Amino acid sequence: MQFMLINYTKPSPDATADDVAAAKDDELWGAYTKALVDAGVLVGGEALHPSHTATTVRIIDGVKDLHDGPYADSKEQFGGFYLIEVPDLDAALMWAARNPAAATGAVEVRPVVSF
């Protein structure tokens, strides 16, 4: 079964894309990604530019409405995701607990619909 682990992190300690790129390889995230790869469960994943770079688009009653910033203004922000292939939800939760974001923000675990 595929699951997406959505990383919610504290508002950006990584103010620029370069910072995000650096954090991707830092000790914690690097070690976690390595563990996923070594266990053969990693399918994919990306890190995103900080949320202040987001632009949100809506069409309300046919009228386009754009605004700067993320869709949800929450304390933690959507910073990236991992796509993993594991036998069941229990295994996915075990990997989510190891995700560095779990200790500082939150990790949302969502099963992926297979077509």
Next chain:
Amino acid sequence: MRDATREIERIARLSYGRLVASLSFRVGSIARAEDALSEALMRALDVWERQGVPKNPEGWLLRTARNKAVDDRRSEARAETYRTEIEMLLESHIEDGQTGIEDPRIRLMFACAHPAIEPRIRAPLMLQTVLGLDSRRIASVYLMSPGTLGQRLTRAKAKIEQSGIPLTLPSEHKEYEARLDDILTAIYAAYAVGANGFGSGDAKATNLASEALWLISTVCAALPSAAEAHGLFALILFTESRRNARFDAVSNTFIPLQQQDVNLWNSEMIRDAEQALRNAQSNLSLGRFQLEASIQAVHAARQTSGYSDWAALQTLYRGLVKISPTVGALTSQAAAEAETGGPEVGLQFLDRIDPRLRETYQPWHATRAHLLSKQGQTEAALSSFDSAIGLSNDPSERAYLMAEKAKLPRS
């Protein structure tokens, strides 16, 4: 006014499991006992606020819940009901304070460990029915989805009732031993999960550890000749005695056994543990928990002797992996072998462990990293430290591993 609410909260927290156990023993159903008790608690909220808290609040609740259960069964109007009712009347003189196999909590634990109950749900089921922990909390410590866990618990409770799993002790010796083993495994798992949360100050987890300790003490009191139960009691007490030494008071960083300040070990608890181990040894039988407790006894001796007897530990570990070759025991054995034979020997022991078992087992990678760094294999040690860091789900343990990794010489 507030007294009533506080008292009810206190009872729900401290005695819920005992009351459910006592009731379900009488009404023959956990679900019915829980229903009756929650109604009794609701009534207490109303009655106690107006009339004050009764002298024996638990007795009041038990009586009210029992009457409620009798009413319910009466309305079900089945012939069997009357039989049960007579039994209840006969048994109603049995009040709290009984020990031995008459203790309803023990009977309930045996029912939870019935072979018909899915193994991984046994410990959560015991925690909920005997201790009254709510399923969300159990889900958090066991890393199960709260919804799924709730369903599994409901299914398991229904199974106990529908398939007629009796709330009695198994009469056959083999069956008794097997189920006792499951009970002990479940209690130990609960303790281990709880103890892992000490460093991060996780109150839910810390309470779970205390509750597991309470459960095993109940089992030991009820089954004085169960050597393995005493072994587990000793093992948990030894571990518990080091609670304050396991984490740095300021940074919360994990501190491994060999680097702990022995002055922070609770020597009174160590004495209790040693006594529990002696209780086990008075009933000759060799089991995994007695061996693990003996290993911890050797470590505990460092508090008075100032050194660790690695030769004794090596012997004990060799015995342990013969009867219980878990990945945890095999990894600890490798570490012990390295102390006497050097890192090379330890690494050989590590390499012999089944790759499927060790792959995502964090301590295996941490031990390997440690031994590789002793050998001066910096590059390989770095990689192993990263694996261990990535597999850890505990911030204090991660902080320790990162500090160790930082000590490696940089190329």
